[in-house]
Amino acid sequence: MRLRALLDTDALGLKLLGGEDELDRTVRGVMTTDLRDPSRYLSGGELVLTGLAWRRDAADSEPFVRILAQAQVAAVAAGTAELGEVPDDLVAACARHRLPLFAVHESVAFATVTEHVVRQVSGERAGDLAAVVDRHRRMMTSGPAGGGPDVVLDLLGSDLDLRAWVLSPAGRLIAGPKGAGGPALPADVCARLAAEHLAATRTGRRGPHRVTVGQTTYSLFPVRAGGRAPQGPPPGSSPRGARDVRETVLSDWLLAVEADAADWAEERLDLLHGVTQLIAVERDRREAARTVRRRLAQEVLELVQTGAAPAEIAARLRVAAPVLLPGLGTAPHWQVVVARVDWDGGEVAGGPVAQALLEEILVDPASTGPEHSDRIAVAHTGEEAIALVPLPSVTGEHDGSGTGILADALLESVRDPLTAGLEDDGRVTLGVSAAVHSAEGLRGALEEARHARRVAAARQGRVCAAGHQELASHVLLLPFVPDDVRRAFTARLLDPLRDYDRRHRAELIPTLEAFLDCDGSWTRCASRLHLHVNTLRYRVGRIEQLTGRDLSRLEDKLDFFLALRMS
Structure with missing residues (x-):
């Protein structure tokens, strides 16, 4: 002024x-x-x-x-x-x-003069910054110049003394101020803010949403693809013609500002809206950059599903590897990840939602910027999203175990935010294959990932995953057995033993578990239980007498094994 x-x-x-x-x-x-x-x-x-x-x-x-x-x-x-x-x-x-x-x-009072001047100066700075934001947006939409969201976040810090961060819907830090000083936004705070934002978005409330974490208040502004207008709530409460919020709730970014926007003037709110539109330009740019990787994944997937010759698939992989792993070799190992997003009612197509979500959660949550996400290739077919994930090979040797993506670790940091976005009418299920080192293994890896996802779908919870390590026969079978059948089967085999243990303290159930764990070895089992072998033989004989089964037969051993797993 x-x-x-x-x-x-x-x-x-x-x-x-x-x-x-x-x-x-x-x-x-x-x-x-x-x-x-x-x-x-x-x-x-x-x-x-x-x-x-x-x-x-x-x-x-x-x-x-x-x-x-x-x-x-x-x-x-x-x-x-x-x-x-x-x-x-x-x-x-x-x-x-x-x-x-x-x-x-x-x-x-001096305070009166100070308040007036600060208010006027802040308004002038906001106007100047709005002009900068507008110029920056025009630069980004007309060419490659601009520098991404970090530049405008630094401007917010230097001109308006506002610290702000761009977060993914799963709570990953995409960009933050480099010159604002102070500690970085902790991962648990990022996850909390993302969860609160998704929960508020599902209600259909207009942003910004205010959240207090500890002693700090944050204002959360949605960053919507293409700069589109705020969406309505899910079907049943949205006005006619409004876009279903579930189509994008798991893919839109958010801008978290360390300030309480409740009393902000319209000019400042308009400025932050302009900032979100600028960030949306960068989000759309990154989305467009994924087109090539998606197409490569789609081509490989179609070859695998139609039974193409391994040589043809290998040729396509040689084309894909330099794009997905620039500078890291052309013969990586691969893993397949299958995801599905299901909404109650079936009005929303799950394939595109799962594709955008899988591209997000496959990025290392500790990483920032575009580098790691530029190596994620996800296709979708029907309601499934299928990711082809390259794993750089260092030694050229690989046994398919112990390395690569682990299903539980994949969802560990994103479970809470996703659960908030899914609310009470959505589910995310995900399956992960073992790593394979050749084109011949991709078809089996795809089926393995699909089977693992079905195992995850049989579990309780809004966000579930399973990996190839869990695909033993009993894990594949048990989730699909009806509860009443499971209870009847378990009771028929184990209730006589439980009743006997209750009356005589004979420990027949622990003995049965140890005997099966030792593969029917009398000496190893007796040593584990600190029993004489004759005592062990007596107990096993009592188990066979009470149940009418023979523990020397493979079929009866398997029945007991399954009954114990279901109990």
Whole structure:
């Protein structure tokens, strides 16, 4: 703001005592001081408010004003409460140094002047920043220049003193201010903010959404692809023609600002809306960059599903590897991940939603920026999303175990945010194959990942995953056996043993478990249970007598094994 504007505000009660020719100076801030030398706290452009406590006699005015002039402050405003009036020696010193001087009436608090100036300066900065944001958006939409969301986040920090971060729907940090100082946003806070944002979005409430974590309040602004208008709530409560929020709730980014936007002026809210539109441009750019990787994944998937010759699939993989692993070799190992998003009612197509979600959760949650996500290739067919994940080979040897993606670890950091976005009418299920090192193994890996996803779907919970390690025969079979059949089968085999143990404390159930774990070895089982072999034979004989089974037969051993797993 200009100094001249201070005189136009009657509520401030300012009287100009000198410096009429300098009223077009720009005020960039306010400082209140009674130090004799406040130079270390000045950066230029301030309106200096002083109660004159530094002045002991007339000789003190000259050095004080000289220090302010050298610091290039905008003006001085002196209070009259201490001396009743501004002393002539101060007026003369300001005149010599061409420093505008105001008198502040004793009825006006310095806080009133400070609040007014800060409000005006902040509004001017917001207007300047809005212009920068608009120019930046035009640059990004017309060419590759711009620098991504980090640039505008730094502007928010430097010009408006706002710390802000861009987060994925799963809570991954995509961008943050580099020059704002202070600690980075912790991963658990990112996950909490993403969960609160998704929960609020599912209700259909318009942003920004306010969340308090500990002692800090954050305002959450949705970043919607293509800069589209806010969406409505799910079917049943949305107005006619509104886009179903479930189509994008698991893929849209959010802008988290460390501030309470409840009392913000419309101008500042409009500015942040412009920032989200700018970030949406970058999101759309990254989405477009995924087109090539999606197409490669789709081509490989179609070859695998139609039974193409391994040589043909291998040729396609040689094309894909340099794109997905630039500079890291052309013969990686591969894993297949299958995901499905199901919504109650079936109005929303799950394939595209699962595709965008899988591209997100396959990115290392500790990574930032686009680098890692540029190596994710996801296709979708029907309601399934299928990811072809390259694993760089270092030694050229691989046994398909112990490396690569683990199903539980994949969902560990994103479970809470996704559960909030799925609310009560959605599920995410996911299956992971073992790693394979050749085209011949991809068809089996795809089927393995699909079977693992079916195992995950049989579990309880909104977000479930299973890996190839869980595909033993009993794991594949048990989830699909009806509960009443399971209970009857278990009771028929184990209830006689439980009743006997209850009456005689014979420990037949623990003995049966140990016997099966030792593959029917009498000596190993007796050693594990600290029993004589004859005692073990007696107990096993009692088990066979009570159940009518023979533990030397493979079929009966398998029945007992399954019954124990289901109990």
